[in-house]
Amino acid sequence: MxxxxxxxxxxxxxxxxxxxxxxxxxxTVDGVAMPSSGPLSNRNKIINGDMRIDQRxxxxxxxxxxxxxxxxxxxxxxxCNQPSKFSLQQNAGAVTPPVGHSNYLGATSLSAxxxxxxxxxxxxxxxxxxxFADASWGTADAKTVTLSFQxxxxxxxxxxxxxxxxxxxxxxxxxxxxxxxxxWTPIAITIAGDTTGTWVGATNGIGARVFWSLGSGSxxxxxxxxxxxxxxYSVTGATSVVGTNGATFYITGVQLEVGSVATPFEHRSYGDxxxxxxxxxxxxxxxxxxxxxxxxxxxxxxxxAFAPFPVTMRAAPTALETSGTASDYRILYLITAATCNxxxxxxxxxxxxxxxxxxxxxxxTAGQGxxxxxxxxxxxxxxxxxx
Amino acid sequence: xxxxxxxxxxxxxxxxxxxxxxxxxxxxCSADHPPFQEWLAEGNEPLPADD
Numbered sequence: 120m121x122x123x124x125x126x127x128x129x130x131x132x133x134x135x136x137x138x139x140x141x142x143x144x145x146x147t148v149d150g151v152a153m154p155s156s157g158p159l160s161n162r163n164k165i166i167n168g169d170m171r172i173d174q175r176x177x178x179x180x181x182x183x184x185x186x187x188x189x190x191x192x193x194x195x196x197x198x199c200n201q202p203s204k205f206s207l208q209q210n211a212g213a214v215t216p217p218v219g220h221s222n223y224l225g226a227t228s229l230s231a232x233x234x235x236x237x238x239x240x241x242x243x244x245x246x247x248x249x250x251f252a253d254a255s256w257g258t259a260d261a262k263t264v265t266l267s268f269q270x271x272x273x274x275x276x277x278x279x280x281x282x283x284x285x286x287x288x289x290x291x292x293x294x295x296x297x298x299x300x301x302x303w304t305p306i307a308i309t310i311a312g313d314t315t316g317t318w319v320g321a322t323n324g325i326g327a328r329v330f331w332s333l334g335s336g337s338x339x340x341x342x343x344x345x346x347x348x349x350x351x352y353s354v355t356g357a358t359s360v361v362g363t364n365g366a367t368f369y370i371t372g373v374q375l376e377v378g379s380v381a382t383p384f385e386h387r388s389y390g391d392x393x394x395x396x397x398x399x400x401x402x403x404x405x406x407x408x409x410x411x412x413x414x415x416x417x418x419x420x421x422x423x424a425f426a427p428f429p430v431t432m433r434a435a436p437t438a439l440e441t442s443g444t445a446s447d448y449r450i451l452y453l454i455t456a457a458t459c460n461x462x463x464x465x466x467x468x469x470x471x472x473x474x475x476x477x478x479x480x481x482x483x484t485a486g487q488g489x490x491x492x493x494x495x496x497x498x499x500x501x502x503x504x505x506x
Numbered sequence: 507x508x509x510x511x512x513x514x515x516x517x518x519x520x521x522x523x524x525x526x527x528x529x530x531x532x533x534x535c536s537a538d539h540p541p542f543q544e545w546l547a548e549g550n551e552p553l554p555a556d557d
Contacts, residue, residue, distance in 0.1 A: 437535055437539035465536060467536065
């Protein structure tokens with residue numbers, strides 16, 4: 120056995136492409152970085168990293184309130200301690216996405232807010248433990264991960280973010296630089312795995328949280344590039360997006376993968392990505408006069424219907440979301456369409472489906488079957504099992 | 507935003523409705539719904555059911 124020590128392999132007639140090997144042993148084939156660890160497919164632990172799926176808002180902006188994960192596009196939330204300082208929206212500002220992408224998530228500052236020491240403003244995503252356990256964080260075998268994304272901002276400077284444990288007892292603040300305003304900039308950050316701390320492992324709880332800060336006070340900031348106790352969301356001295364009225368921060372192509380190399384963004388099929396999102400949020404909006412689900416009449420006014428979920432949800436939903444307008448819904452029985460006199464309401468849920476009540480003023484016959492329908496295009500039903 | 511007692515489910519358990527600031531009910535939930543639990547933990551109490 121012997122080892123061939125070379126830094127590149129090329130066809131004699133070419134001066135580029137081929138295979139190259141850097142000083143860390145990382146391999147690039149025809150300009151494409153190969154993984155340094157883990158599988159070749161299903162590498163990306165971020166769901167909806169190309170910001171395609173927006174079941175909740177269909178491209179509408181969401182102003183972020185205080186103290187609650189508030190979802191914009193699927194899986195992506197805004198989080199802050201002061202309300203109404205920024206909004207999130209799919210394709211906010213309608214700029215051209217980076218090559219190879221069709222969508223992005225845009226944050227827009229709604230005022231010129233001077234961040235105080237305890238403030239935090241961020242967008243982020245929580246990753247389910249089942250999808251993160253292979254990183255083995257919290258053990259001696261903790262694996263290095265690489266976070267890559269494309270960012271575009273009206274501001275320049277050093278920006279910050281952090282990856283945190285489920286109990287926010289451990290955090291790794293990271294920084295990156297945007298040198299040119301209003302220009303898509305690729306970023307890659309390699310993070311050594313945390314060998315200590317409490318990480319939930321293979322459960323349906325939060326495996327890790329990733330935040331991109333839009334402004335953080337000194338109490339909420341730390342030093343980049345090292346694991347610390349606590350939950351800083353950013354790095355000290357980072358640019359504050361919420362500090363400038365109208366400032367923008369756009370992001371797409373987000374990938375978090377095991378290994379020390381940022382491989383090309385893993386483009387998945389639309390159906391695959393939608394199904395991944397539906398594990399956490401599922402919305403039916405069939406259009407006017409179309410079917411939600413089937414049921415039976417419990418009495419003269421109530422139809423109990425069952426809506427199966429297309430994907431096993433992360434956890435059993437405990438609520439039902441509707442348009443809020445009773446007349447958006449109706450029940451079909453025999454040859455009659457009866458408009459609802461109350462919004463459909465939650466009965467119970469499991470990870471595979473939910474029972475719902477539809478109510479009309481009168482006319483149903485107990486024991487007969489009915490069909491729960493939309494009366495308008497605004498009608499929808501939705502369930503959440505977000506982390 | 508507040509909550510009120512809305513109805514009972516097929517198991518006889520209370521179902522609550524979230525009343526948004528514009529007076530519209532967009533969410534109905536069981537007692538173990540985490541946002542409802544957080545709202546209760548802040549010292550709030552749901553309104554009684556409509557007569």
